[in-house]
Amino acid sequence: MLDDTKNRKLYQEVLVKINEIIKEDNLQVGDRLPSERELAERLKVGRSSVREALRALELLGLISTRHGEGTFIEDSTSHHLVEILAFFILRDQKSKKDLLEMRKIIELDAVGLAAERITEEQIRKMERLLDETQKRIKSGLLPDEEDFLFHQYIALASENYLLFRIWRAIVDFGRTILKDSLKRHGRSEISIQEHRYILEALRMKDREEAERRMKMHLEKSQFFA
Structure with missing residues (x-):
């Protein structure tokens, strides 16, 4: 039985439990969710609470209802909610600055941990990616x-x-800014060289150098944005 605490609406508790069911049933994008009735029975709550939770998920674009078929899981990266919010919020220069600052904080922490934990296979994958990036730039395409x-x-x-x-949410939110930065004349060529410096520091497991190179890269990207 779900706890109906004072500090949390029941449907919010249901949201958490639906997510657990998705994991337990190993449901993937495109899979059908259990019916509203089945969810209510499994969670031992009223159907109105389940309905409210499903409505919230649908508004976020995380699920979709098909008449006569049921409710299906959507790709959380494909819906346009982030793009819509970005259009309005990033028109404000203060919000744009805050976003770039937050990305810098997260990226520095990420590259620091990566310097200690990255595997040889991950390094090889990044090397191949940089080679592909170089080819794209030479073809006159935006990487x-x-x-x-x-x-x-x-x-x-x-x-x-x-x-x-957290990184994914922030970067998804600000990809318009990053794309504009790469469009600046010569920025793509400079950016890939900065990426190579970062990768070399990761290969050497040098956390301090990796963070220094990432900091320089992000500051230049911010300047060009």
């Missing part, structure tokens, strides 16, 4: 996705799942 992946590999190499989730 915005490759730039994102380089930093994502570092966040993953930190082996701190919570840090990665």
Whole structure:
């Protein structure tokens, strides 16, 4: 039975439990959620609480309801909520500055941990990515996705799942800024060289140098943004 605490609405508790059910049932993007009735029975709560929780998830774009078929899990990275919020919030220069500062804090922590925990396979993967980035730049294309992946590999190499989730949310929120930075003349070429310096520090397991190189890279990116 779920605890109906004073400090938490029941449907919020239901949200947490639905997430646990998704993990327990090993449900993936595109899979069908248990029915509203089944969820209510498994969680031992009223269907109205389940309905309210599902409505919240649908508003966030995390699930979708198909008439006559059921409720399905959506790709949390594909919905446009972040883009919509970014459009309004990032028009404010103070919010933009705050976002860049927060990203800097998270990235420095991530690269520091990665310097201690990164594996040889992860280093090889990053090397291949930089080679692909170089080819893209030579072809006259913007390597915005490759730039994102380089930093994502570092966040993953930190082996701190919570840090990665926070990093992902912040970077998703500010990808418009980062893309604008790469569009500046010559910035892509400079950026990839900075990435190579960071990777070399990671290969040497030199936390101090990795953090120094990342700090310089982000400050230059911020200047160009």
